[in-house]
Amino acid sequence: xAEVLVVGSVAFDNVETPFGKVDDVLGGAASYFSFAASLFAxxxxxxxxxxxxxxxxxxxxxxxxxxxxxxQRQKDGSTFRWVGDYGYDLxxxxxxxxxxxxxxxxxxxxxxxxxxxxxxxxxxxMPALQLDVLEQVRKPKFVGLDSMNFxxxxxxxxxxLSEVIKKVDAVFMNDAEIRQYTxxxxxxxxxxxxxxxxxRAVLIKKGEHGAVAVxxxxxxxxxxxxxxxxxxxxxxxxxxxxxxxxxxxxxxDTSWAGIKRAMAYGSVVASFAVEDFSVRRLLxxxxxxxxxxxAELQKLTALEAQLLSST
Amino acid sequence: xAEVLVVGSVAFDNVETPFGKVDDVLGGAASYFSFAASLFAxxxxxxxxxxxxxxxxxxxxxxxxxxxxxxQRQKDGSTFRWVGDYGYDLxxxxxxxxxxxxxxxxxxxxxxxxxxxxxxxxxxxMPALQLDVLEQVRKPKFVGLDSMNFxxxxxxxxxxLSEVIKKVDAVFMNDAEIRQYTxxxxxxxxxxxxxxxxxRAVLIKKGEHGAVAVxxxxxxxxxxxxxxxxxxxxxxxxxxxxxxxxxxxxxxDTSWAGIKRAMAYGSVVASFAVEDFSVRRLLxxxxxxxxxxxAELQKLTALEAQLLSST
Numbered sequence: 001x002a003e004v005l006v007v008g009s010v011a012f013d014n015v016e017t018p019f020g021k022v023d024d025v026l027g028g029a030a031s032y033f034s035f036a037a038s039l040f041a042x043x044x045x046x047x048x049x050x051x052x053x054x055x056x057x058x059x060x061x062x063x064x065x066x067x068x069x070x071x072q073r074q075k076d077g078s079t080f081r082w083v084g085d086y087g088y089d090l091x092x093x094x095x096x097x098x099x100x101x102x103x104x105x106x107x108x109x110x111x112x113x114x115x116x117x118x119x120x121x122x123x124x125x126m127p128a129l130q131l132d133v134l135e136q137v138r139k140p141k142f143v144g145l146d147s148m149n150f151x152x153x154x155x156x157x158x159x160x161l162s163e164v165i166k167k168v169d170a171v172f173m174n175d176a177e178i179r180q181y182t183x184x185x186x187x188x189x190x191x192x193x194x195x196x197x198x199x200r201a202v203l204i205k206k207g208e209h210g211a212v213a214v215x216x217x218x219x220x221x222x223x224x225x226x227x228x229x230x231x232x233x234x235x236x237x238x239x240x241x242x243x244x245x246x247x248x249x250x251x252x253d254t255s256w257a258g259i260k261r262a263m264a265y266g267s268v269v270a271s272f273a274v275e276d277f278s279v280r281r282l283l284x285x286x287x288x289x290x291x292x293x294x295a296e297l298q299k300l301t302a303l304e305a306q307l308l309s310s311t
Numbered sequence: 312x313a314e315v316l317v318v319g320s321v322a323f324d325n326v327e328t329p330f331g332k333v334d335d336v337l338g339g340a341a342s343y344f345s346f347a348a349s350l351f352a353x354x355x356x357x358x359x360x361x362x363x364x365x366x367x368x369x370x371x372x373x374x375x376x377x378x379x380x381x382x383q384r385q386k387d388g389s390t391f392r393w394v395g396d397y398g399y400d401l402x403x404x405x406x407x408x409x410x411x412x413x414x415x416x417x418x419x420x421x422x423x424x425x426x427x428x429x430x431x432x433x434x435x436x437m438p439a440l441q442l443d444v445l446e447q448v449r450k451p452k453f454v455g456l457d458s459m460n461f462x463x464x465x466x467x468x469x470x471x472l473s474e475v476i477k478k479v480d481a482v483f484m485n486d487a488e489i490r491q492y493t494x495x496x497x498x499x500x501x502x503x504x505x506x507x508x509x510x511r512a513v514l515i516k517k518g519e520h521g522a523v524a525v526x527x528x529x530x531x532x533x534x535x536x537x538x539x540x541x542x543x544x545x546x547x548x549x550x551x552x553x554x555x556x557x558x559x560x561x562x563x564d565t566s567w568a569g570i571k572r573a574m575a576y577g578s579v580v581a582s583f584a585v586e587d588f589s590v591r592r593l594l595x596x597x598x599x600x601x602x603x604x605x606a607e608l609q610k611l612t613a614l615e616a617q618l619l620s621s622t
Contacts (some may be wrong), residue, residue, distance in 0.1 A: 018496075088496040185329075185399040186538075186539055186540065186541075187537075188537055188538075188539045189539055206520065209517065209520035209521075210520075210534070212537060218610075218611070219537055219611055220611060220612075221534045221537060221611050221612050222612075222614075223521070223532045223534055223612070226498075226499055226523060226530055226532060227497075227499075228497055228499045228500055229497065230497075257615075260615070261615055264614050264615075291617060294614070294617060295617065297614060298614045298616075299529075300529070300530055300531060300532050301531075301532050301533075301534070301612060301614065302613075302614075303533075303575050303605070303608060303609045303612065303613075304568075304571070304572055304575075305609075306602060306605060306606065
């Protein structure tokens with residue numbers, strides 16, 4: 001069975017939302033991605049943690065059959081940490097503190113068994129590291145990439161990011177990031193500018209407003225599953241990407257139809273991720289839960305066929 | 312054939328967006344509503360304009376068979392005027408000036424031929440006027456209502472608004488308004504609080520992010536049609552309501568299925584309204600244009616059936 005490789009942060013998070021507050025919980029883009037993708041396909045994780053990273057968290061990855069051979073455990077130093085909060089508008093994260101810690105001199109080295117991965121996700125880290133990882137994979141079939149304002153705003157890192165973007169199949173950005181990267185306000189226009197640089201698909205994440213995919217074959221609009229009590233949006237974007245890449249890995253269908261289907265599953269998986277703090281909800285759900293909610297989302301969004309009569 | 316009655320503003324607008332600037336154009340909630348609804352069903356307009364209101368604009372209404380018997384033309388005084396602008400985020404309107412003019416002492420008096428209207432839309436005006444109009448309609452089958460922060464924020468007008476809401480079938484509000492009215496941040500929770508006050512449906516407008524309908528029968532999420540070059544979002548909400556009420560009037564189907572279908576058409580009509588300034592685009596389109604875009608929206612949003620295999 002095909003596998004999906006992810007490189008990105010594994011972190012301690014301190015998060016406060018209007019619905020609660022947690023400290024020292026498992027966070028990081030690669031964590032959310034792994035649990036989301038593992039619903040569909042085996043995952044190989046590339047990242048680094050410090051000596052303070054608890055055995056309990058490692059056990060969670062193992063329970064979901066996430067391969068940790070590529071997770072470097074530093075004897076010294078602390079695990080990456082993110083501290084942030086949200087107001088009632090959960091679409092707006094406020095970063096209070098970011099401590100790179102062991103991530104500051106992370107040198108990803110892929111185990112031999114990782115180098116044949118066909119599906120690869122470059123989560124949001126320094127673009128040079130994304131490039132480094134991508135170059136170690138022999139013949140990827142489909143590569144997804146995420147980034148953030150910090151790398152886009154600096155001309156040096158943006159130049160490297162642009163190099164990586166040329167080599168990937170799908171770019172995942174939120175609406176603010178794609179506007180910042182291209183300088184175009186309209187997200188469809190901005191997406192087409194990125195397509196011109198090489199990728200086959202641009203997936204624009206709009207949080208509670210869903211996601212829009214743009215390819216040379218068309219546009220696809222995926223509504224977010226409406227939730228009555230979201231708790232914590234941290235990791236929603238990476239859970240979306242995990243559901244997407246996981247489904248794509250399982251189906252092997254990288255056509256536009258396959259991309260649209262994977263995106264809808266990504267949207268459903270992300271809706272679970274925000275229903276609790278940290279990765280709790282992702283750890284608790286099964287593929288059946290995902291399939292049931294997908295069916296519900298179909299019902300909530302289906303536009304009926306038009307009646308044939310005209311006035 | 313059933314008809315739809317609308318009461319609301321007919322106005323001169325001065326609008327500036329990043330894509331252009333217009334002065335003294337036809338605006339007002341009842342104008343946008345009328346042209347949108349007239350795509351589907353005959354419209355009867357209740358409102359008032361000043362002596363300065365040009366014959367040309369009246370001709371536009373007549374060309375769409377909008378009944379103007381209920382439009383009071385004051386010999387003195389000026390037409391209602393709205394001056395506003397938008398930045399690149401077209402979801403955020405900035406009101407620079409509002410001149411009530413003849414609207415300040417408007418006393419709606421329905422012509423006898425209007426009093427048997429089955430479908431009624433109370434556009435955003437002073438709640439006491441909405442109540443006054445509603446009481447003049449003998450036996451409405453389906454009543455929709457819009458309002459705004461100005462009336463919700465004042466305890467006196469909010470009290471009257473609450474009286475009107477008890478008597479209507481559908482409440483149209485944007486996400487900010489429904490939060491302000493109920494004090495609940497989550498739009499599903501807020502919508503259910505409004506349902507508890509009487510209405511059968513709450514239609515939450517989210518601009519470029521689409522709309523969500525909530526009833527006792529379920530939730531429906533309508534994506535906005537993605538546009539590459541929206542020009543002016545003024546009137547989008549009233550065009551949405553016009554498409555909705557017009558379709559409902561034409562179909563006569565006020566079941567939850569009928570409401571969902573009408574809402575999808577409302578969303579499509581609104582997408583046309585924002586493609587040009589003022590009511591220009593609404594005047595130019597036909598029902599065939601609406602039906603074609605509805606079919607396109609179906610394609611852009613359709614979630615495929617799940618494959619039966621499980622992992």
